[in-house]
Each structure stands twice: as C-alpha cells, then as structure tokens.
Amino acid sequence: MKSVPKLIARFIGILLLSVILLAIINIALLGLILFKQFPDSSNSDSPYQYAQTVADNLTKTGDSFSLDVNDSTTLKKENIWAVLIDENSKQVIWHTENLPNNVPNSYTLSDISSLTSGYIEGYPTYTGSSNDGLVVLGYPKKSYWKHTTPTWKYKFIANLPQIFMIALSINVILILFIYLWFTGKLTRSVNPIVQSIKDLPKSKRVKLNEKGTLSEIAVNINQTSRILQDQEKELKKKEVARADWIAGISHDIRTPLSMVLGYTSQLVNSQTLSTENKQKTKVILRQSEKIRNLVDDLNLSSKLEYSMQPLNTTQVNMVALVRQVVVDFMNNDIEDKYAIEWLTEESLSSCMVYADKDLLKRAITNLIQNGINHNPEGCTIYVTVKQQSEQCVIQVEDNGVGITDAQLEKLNHSPHYMISRDSGLEQRHGLGLLIVKQIVESHNGKMTLGHSHYGGLSVCINLP
Missing domain, CATH: 1.10.287 (Helix Hairpins)
Known part of the structure; x- marks a missing residue:
C-alpha cells in the first residue's frame, strides 16, 4: 500500500503549489488593477493633480480670466468643464463654455465641502486652489467612481496584514480539508483495488464492491x-x-x-x-x-510433482550414503568402459542433512546412471561430496560427450524436462534429471547443471 500514500502526498503537494501560485498571481493582478484604476494625487495624469495644474495655469487679466490654450483644448476634448469659485463671495466668477446648465453658480461652505470629496449634480469633481478662489473640474458622469466616505478605523488598517493572513490561512485550510475529504474517499476506494491486484497472483478469490467512483475497475x-x-x-x-x-x-x-x-x-x-x-x-x-x-x-x-510422495525425513550422513551408491554400482559389475572415481576428501567423514534417505539414494543413483546411459562409448564418472558453509554439496561429473550450451540452457530453465521441442534434448536428458530436481527441491535444495572441467556434464546438488 506504499503507492497510495505517495499518490496522496503528490496530490497534496500539487494542490499546495497551485494554491500558492494562484494566491501570488491574484495578488499581483489585484495590485496592478488597483494601480491602474485608483487615481493617485501624486500622478500628473490623475484628476487631482490635473485640477491643480489648471488652477495654476488660470491667469487673471483685469476683471477677466483666461486659461492656457493647451489646457482649454484638453478640457474640451475630454468633455471636462471647469469653474472658479470666488473665495469670499462663493460665487462662480469664471467657467468654461461647456458648463452644464444644472451646475449651480453659487455655493455654500457645505456645498464646497461636498464637491471636494464627491460630486456636483452627478459629475465627479476635483479641486485645485488658486489665488482668486477654488478651481473645480467636473468630469463626465461615468468617468470616475468616487468614495465619498473613505473613513476606516485605524485599528483595522493597522491589523490589515494580520487579517489578510488569517483569511488566507482559513481559505487554505478549508481547501485542504475539502481536498483531503474527497481524497480520503478516493483512497477508501483505491485501497481494496490495490489489495485485490496483489491477491490475484496468489490465486485468492477477489470480490470487490462494484459501486462508487472506480466501479468499472472493480x-x-x-x-x-x-x-x-x-x-x-x-x-x-x-x-x-x-x-x-x-x-x-x-x-x-x-x-x-x-x-x-x-x-x-x-x-x-x-x-x-x-x-x-x-x-x-x-x-x-x-x-x-x-x-x-x-x-x-x-x-x-x-x-513428487503433485506432492503425493510423503517424505520420511531422518538424519542422513550424505558421505556414507553417496559412497554406498558408488559401491553398489561397482558391485553390479558395470562394463569396463565405465569407471567411477571417488574424489571426496578422506578428512570429511560426515555431512549431515535431514532428508528422506531412500529418495536421496534414488537421486544419486539416477545421476550416475544418467552418465552411463548417455555415454555409450564409455566415460569416467567423478563423484564428490563436500561441505560449504551450512550446505552439503554433492557433485557428479563425467568426461563423456557433454552437452551443448543451448541444451544446457534449456535444461537449467525448463520448468519440466519432459516437455521439450528439442528431440535431441529429450533423448539425451529427460525424466531422470527431472526426478533428481524434484527430489532436491522437495528437500529445499537446489540442482545446477553445467559443463564439467573434465569435458562432459556436471550436476551439482546443494542441500541445506
């Protein structure tokens, strides 16, 4: 089940990365939008600054006022009207030609306070001070949206970063909770499927619930x-x-x-x-x-193949058992063209294993007989017993005709020696070696075939 937690962890990592990237992108876009949309009084293009520019460029000649040509052109082009309110009388003493009819010509202090932060008859207004009074620019009705009551508690503004982080954390936690809830539901559906896939090679019967998100797989x-x-x-x-x-x-x-x-x-x-x-x-x-x-x-x-042969295991001295098999062959008057050489070291008197004595005797007999049967011209058979670490090793070799690499590969890797498409291989080595292999494997041992350094075939048995 290690793959499922890894999958979930990967999903969570992707989710967290996505949330962080989206948050950064949204904050950047929000900042850009605010920068573009909200007029800054320090910016020369803002209506606040431009109103002051018009007030500075408004000149008085006698009792009349005149505006710079460039400013007049700009006001007319942008459909912006302008008035100059006298500081003392609060009356309009100058205005542009495009002044709407519904714009009043006299103002109270309350009106001036209102137009400074808001509107006149729906027109967003911006002011600039001059020596003769207050210059007011009126922009088209749908050009700007002014906040007339931009009042905030100082404590709120001071704690705004913490509030933002708390809100962001709550959103992330909620997203994670929803994601984990759905992922957990998916995991509960995936776990039985993963376990059932593992059970299939073990020949276990699998019965999954055929409802839910992964019903088709089930x-x-x-x-x-x-x-x-x-x-x-x-x-x-x-x-x-x-x-x-x-x-x-x-x-x-x-x-x-x-x-x-x-x-x-x-x-x-x-x-x-x-x-x-x-x-x-x-x-x-x-x-x-x-x-x-x-x-x-x-x-x-x-x-042996169907485990119908019971094993009568006892403690067996493999040196004595193999020596007895060799002696039996010699006593049976085998032909002179066959010789058996006992190469086991004299210092090794015993090599004990728990095994079925009769079956192991049958296996060693088959190996020696295999060397005789498949070398009709005669050969010498070399028999060795030795102890290596915790294993008893029996090796039977000959200097006969040997075996090809292709045949050796098939014999070592074929699951059943009696099943072979190679007619030559089936005739040369077959059922005898299969029985030896089955006997060895029934004792948790291993049989390996190879080329003998004497020139023929080598069969090595390792018994624990």
Whole structure:
C-alpha cells in the first residue's frame, strides 16, 4: 500500500503549489488593477493633480480670466468643464463654455465641502486652489467612481496584514480539508483495488464492491478473478486426471511387464537355448528392465510433482550414503568402459542433512546412471561430496560427450524436462534429471547443471 500514500502526498503537494501560485498571481493582478484604476494625487495624469495644474495655469487679466490654450483644448476634448469659485463671495466668477446648465453658480461652505470629496449634480469633481478662489473640474458622469466616505478605523488598517493572513490561512485550510475529504474517499476506494491486484497472483478469490467512483475497475478485477479461479479449477482437474492416468498406466504396465521379465529370466538361464538366442533374450531382459525403471520413474515423478510422495525425513550422513551408491554400482559389475572415481576428501567423514534417505539414494543413483546411459562409448564418472558453509554439496561429473550450451540452457530453465521441442534434448536428458530436481527441491535444495572441467556434464546438488 506504499503507492497510495505517495499518490496522496503528490496530490497534496500539487494542490499546495497551485494554491500558492494562484494566491501570488491574484495578488499581483489585484495590485496592478488597483494601480491602474485608483487615481493617485501624486500622478500628473490623475484628476487631482490635473485640477491643480489648471488652477495654476488660470491667469487673471483685469476683471477677466483666461486659461492656457493647451489646457482649454484638453478640457474640451475630454468633455471636462471647469469653474472658479470666488473665495469670499462663493460665487462662480469664471467657467468654461461647456458648463452644464444644472451646475449651480453659487455655493455654500457645505456645498464646497461636498464637491471636494464627491460630486456636483452627478459629475465627479476635483479641486485645485488658486489665488482668486477654488478651481473645480467636473468630469463626465461615468468617468470616475468616487468614495465619498473613505473613513476606516485605524485599528483595522493597522491589523490589515494580520487579517489578510488569517483569511488566507482559513481559505487554505478549508481547501485542504475539502481536498483531503474527497481524497480520503478516493483512497477508501483505491485501497481494496490495490489489495485485490496483489491477491490475484496468489490465486485468492477477489470480490470487490462494484459501486462508487472506480466501479468499472472493480467490475473488471472481479471478472478477472472469476476467470482465474475457473482456470485454476480446470487446471487442477487436468492435473488430477493426468496423475490418475499416469498411475493407471503404471499399474497396467507392471503386470504384463513382470511376466515378460519372469519368462525372459527363465529363458536366459535355460540350458536348451542356443547361444545366439540367449544373447537376444538378454537384450530383451535389459530393455524390459529399462521399461520397468522408466515406469517407476514416471510414477515417482508424478507423485513428487503433485506432492503425493510423503517424505520420511531422518538424519542422513550424505558421505556414507553417496559412497554406498558408488559401491553398489561397482558391485553390479558395470562394463569396463565405465569407471567411477571417488574424489571426496578422506578428512570429511560426515555431512549431515535431514532428508528422506531412500529418495536421496534414488537421486544419486539416477545421476550416475544418467552418465552411463548417455555415454555409450564409455566415460569416467567423478563423484564428490563436500561441505560449504551450512550446505552439503554433492557433485557428479563425467568426461563423456557433454552437452551443448543451448541444451544446457534449456535444461537449467525448463520448468519440466519432459516437455521439450528439442528431440535431441529429450533423448539425451529427460525424466531422470527431472526426478533428481524434484527430489532436491522437495528437500529445499537446489540442482545446477553445467559443463564439467573434465569435458562432459556436471550436476551439482546443494542441500541445506
């Protein structure tokens, strides 16, 4: 489940980064908008400053007033009107030609106070002082929006940064809470799906709730689980049928084969049979024994494969066991073209393992017999037992015809030696090595095939 927290952490990180970036961008845009929209009295383009400029440029000649040509042109172009209110009489003593009719010609102190911060008849007004009175500029009605009561508590202004940070923190917390709530809901939907995906390779039945945000995935996983369960049931049926078939065939072959072996043995020992026929009978006897051994190997392999062969484990001295197998081969009068050399160090008197003695004896016998069977021209078989760390190592090598790299690769990595598309490989090495591997693996050991430094095949068994 480590991937789910990582996914959530990544989402949270992206969310936080997004919130921070959005906050920075919004603050920058807000500042830019405020800078552009709110007139600054210190800016020469602002109406506050321009009103003072007009007041400064308004000159008096006798009893009349005149305005600079540039200012007159600008006022007319922008549809701005202007008046000069006398400081003493509070009467309009000068105005531009575009003065609206509804603009009064006399003012009280209250009117002057109102127009300084607000409007005259809906026109936003801005003032500038001159030696002769107060200059008032009136802008078009929809050109500016003036705040007539810009009064704030000093405490509020002083605490505005803290208030802003508190408001921002509350917004971030609310966003995180909403996000985590929805993410938690998604996580509760994802966790069962992740666990079910892990259970599928373990052949566990999966049953997910097919409702919610990820219902489509849940439906597909449930379907996959049902298909895998059905396939496993069918596979088990086939395995049982195969095991039963092998057991039945083995039983059916043994009865006629025992009769063939019995009568053939009698013919070999018969005094009336000619020498030539005796030789033919011996061939039949040897081949019949091979068939019997093959049937026994096939039956044992099937039992080992389906864990039907119980292990009678005892403490076994592998040095003594392997030496006994070698002695048995020598006592059975093997042909002169085959020699067995015992290379185990004399100082090693024992190498103890807990194992099924009969099965291990069968495995070592198969390895030596494998060297004999697949080297018809003869060879020397080298047998070694040694102890390495916590393992007992048995190595059987020969200096025979050996094996190609391609065949060795298939033997080491094929899950089943009896299944091979290489006819040459199947003939040279097959069921015998499979049984050895199954016996070794049933004892939690490992079997490795390789090239012998004597030139032939090397089989190494490691038993804990």
